[in-house]
Amino acid sequence: MALALAGCSGGEEGSTSSDDPIVVGISLPLTGDFSEPGKGVQRGYQAWAKIVNDKGGLLGRQVELKILDDQSNADRVVSDYEQLIGQDQVDVVVGPFSTRLVVPAARVAEEYGMLFVEPAGAAKEVFEQGFKNLFYAAPAVANDHYNHLAEYILGLPAGQRPTTAAYAAMDDPFAQGTAYGLKEKLEAGGVRTVVDEVYPPNTTEFSGIAAKIAASKADLVVGGSQYQDGVNLIVALQQLAYQPKLAAFSTAPTSPEFAAAIGDKTEGILAPTGYTQKAPYPSNVEFVEKYTAQFGTPPEEDEANAYTTGQVVAAAITAAGCAEQGECQQKLIDWVRGNTVETVVGPLSWDATGKPQGAHMIQQWVGGEIQIVLPADAKEADIVYPKPAW
Numbered sequence: 001m002a003l004a005l006a007g008c009s010g011g012e013e014g015s016t017s018s019d020d021p022i023v024v025g026i027s028l029p030l031t032g033d034f035s036e037p038g039k040g041v042q043r044g045y046q047a048w049a050k051i052v053n054d055k056g057g058l059l060g061r062q063v064e065l066k067i068l069d070d071q072s073n074a075d076r077v078v079s080d081y082e083q084l085i086g087q088d089q090v091d092v093v094v095g096p097f098s099t100r101l102v103v104p105a106a107r108v109a110e111e112y113g114m115l116f117v118e119p120a121g122a123a124k125e126v127f128e129q130g131f132k133n134l135f136y137a138a139p140a141v142a143n144d145h146y147n148h149l150a151e152y153i154l155g156l157p158a159g160q161r162p163t164t165a166a167y168a169a170m171d172d173p174f175a176q177g178t179a180y181g182l183k184e185k186l187e188a189g190g191v192r193t194v195v196d197e198v199y200p201p202n203t204t205e206f207s208g209i210a211a212k213i214a215a216s217k218a219d220l221v222v223g224g225s226q227y228q229d230g231v232n233l234i235v236a237l238q239q240l241a242y243q244p245k246l247a248a249f250s251t252a253p254t255s256p257e258f259a260a261a262i263g264d265k266t267e268g269i270l271a272p273t274g275y276t277q278k279a280p281y282p283s284n285v286e287f288v289e290k291y292t293a294q295f296g297t298p299p300e301e302d303e304a305n306a307y308t309t310g311q312v313v314a315a316a317i318t319a320a321g322c323a324e325q326g327e328c329q330q331k332l333i334d335w336v337r338g339n340t341v342e343t344v345v346g347p348l349s350w351d352a353t354g355k356p357q358g359a360h361m362i363q364q365w366v367g368g369e370i371q372i373v374l375p376a377d378a379k380e381a382d383i384v385y386p387k388p389a390w
Contacts, residue, residue, distance in 0.1 A: 021064035022057070022323045024049070024313070025084030025093040027105060032072025033201055036227055037251075037302045038097045041119055042067060044299065044306025045094070047291045052310070058317050066090055070101060077101045081108040091323045092332070094309050097302070099123040099142075099173040106134045114325070115332040117312045119305035123173030127353040133333050135350050137309040137343070138274045139358035142177030143184075145272035147359045148374040149248065150185035152383065153220070160385075162186075162219035162245055166195035168209050168233060169224025178250040178272065179224030186220075194218050203229060210236035217242075223249035231261045238265055238390050245386035246270065253370060254301055254363060266365040268387025273363045275304040275345050276372055278380065283311065284344035308343040315341045 026045060029038035049063045057063055066088060070077040077096055084090045085108065093109055095102050095118025102121025106129070109116035116134045122142040126134070140147070153162060165186055169179040176198065187193060194216040197209045210233065213221055221237065221244045223230050230252025237247075246268075252258055253271035262269075277288050277298050287307055291299040299307070316335045322328035340349040349357050362374035366381045373383035 018059075018061065021062045022059070022092065022317070023064045023066055023088070023090045025066050025068075025081070025088065025090030027068045027070040027077050027080035027084070027096050027101070029072035029097055029101065030067075030069040032070075034072045034098050034101070034226070037120070038072070040300060040302030041097045041306040043291075043295055044119070044303035045310060047287065047294055047299070047303065048307045048310030048314075050294060051286070051290055052314060058314055059321065059323060061323070070096060072098070072101070074100055074104050078104045078108055081105050085109070085112045085114060085325070089325065091325065092313060092317070092329075094306075094313060095119060095121060099126055099177075102126060102134075103129060106131050109133060112325070113329050115313070115316065115329050115336065117309045117336070119309040120174075120302070123177040125173055127355045131354060133329075134354040135312065135336050136354055136356050137312050137348065138305050139345055139348070139356055140274065140360045141355055142174050143181030145178045145250065145274075145360040146182035146248065146362070147185070149270065149272070149362050150182055150189070152362075152374055153186065153191070153246070154189040156385075162191055164192050164194045164216065164218045165220040165222060166213040166216050166218035166244075167193065167222045167224065168195070168197040168199065168206075168213065170203070170226060170229055171198050171200055172224075172226070175224035175226060175250060177224075179222050182222055182248070191220070199229070201226075201229075204232060206233045206236040209233065210240055210242070213237060214240040214242035218244060220244055220246045221248070223247075223252070225249050225252050227252050227255050227257075231258065234262060234269070234390075238262075243389050247387060247390075248272075253365065256297065256300060259365075265390035266370075267368075267390070268365060268384050269390075270362060270364045270373075271370070272360040273301055273372075274360050275301040276361065276363075276378075276380075278372075279344065279346070281342065281344060281346060283342065287344045304344050308345050308348070311343045312336060312341050312348065315339075 068080040097120040248270040316332040320331040371380040
């Protein structure tokens with residue numbers, strides 16, 4: 001399936017006229033296991049293209065998105081980028097959703113010498129592949145998502161600090177990375193692990209895992225989750241009347257559907273986030289306003305990360321003065337590697353592996369809405385500890 005968002009083009013098909021659109025090739029999981037966040041990433045890219053085009057495009061050319069559905073399949077994502085770059089001859093490419101898809105896609109892009117900015121490959125293994133062309137367009141990698149929470153927990157007085165923790169993570173590099181990044185830091189600080197469960201991505205039944213966690217009476221429960229698995233695990237824990245002092249789940253609590261899925265028992269649940277709609281960065285104010293006008297609801301983190309990816313690529317194209325395959329790609333890569341880009345998630349810069357040099361904020365459901373509670377200089381509300389009973 002191919003979807004296009006194009007502006008007017010003054011050139012004929014196949015020409016190299018400066019009036020031709022800049023074609024951006026993308027493969028996304030619009031069906032399959034990652035379809036929900038994949039569609040969010042799609043909307044973020046679409047919002048970026050529309051805002052850019054409404055301002056006259058890049059280098060005087062409109063931006064056109066060519067989007068293929070990889071069906072959440074790693075083999076399919078490889079063939080998609082082979083087609084986009086080798087057959088369709090797109091001018092630039094950007095990344096898909098999920099570490100599982102980003103790594104094979106990035107290999108294809110590097111084989112062709114293409115810049116590869118991506119919105120959702122945050123697991124540490126992404127940055128251990130030796131890629132020279134990849135850049136993650138978010139504040140922090142998965143293992144650093146909970147840094148501010150770890151600092152808070154380990155900074156509590158000894159008598160208040162959690163002493164035991166239970167972890168349940170999807171067998172997925174990103175999901176495990178978020179949970180185990182926190183696990184590593186807490187274990188080093190003396191918090192003992194009493195449950196450590198890994199489950200397949202298609203798991204829907206969580207009663208067994210929930211029973212182990214409840215039986216452990218762990219002070220802290222951490223879910224390395226995407227959306228539906230996080231919801232299902234929380235519901236299973238609630239049904240057993242297990243009451244941890246802290247409950248943290250990646251991704252799920254930040255979704256707009258979360259409150260409806262959980263009901264009135266969201267209070268106190270934590271999640272890391274690299275984005276808030278309230279961020280005062282000028283481009284974010286514009287993004288929230290125009291995204292909301294385009295889609296009817298404000299953007300969430302997946303949409304913001306895709307938009308940020310577009311911002312990084314646009315900054316590189318503008319600075320390099322080119323957007324096509326060949327020598328231009330190395331100019332784009334070199335520019336991103338050596339510069340800081342102002343985005344909707346704040347200023348971004350990268351190390352030699354493409355890893356961003358920042359940390360995620362921590363959100364918590366407080367007073368019926370999710371609010372930033374850490375770090376102190378970004379908080380919208382005070383962290384609630386211990387969490388209320390659910």
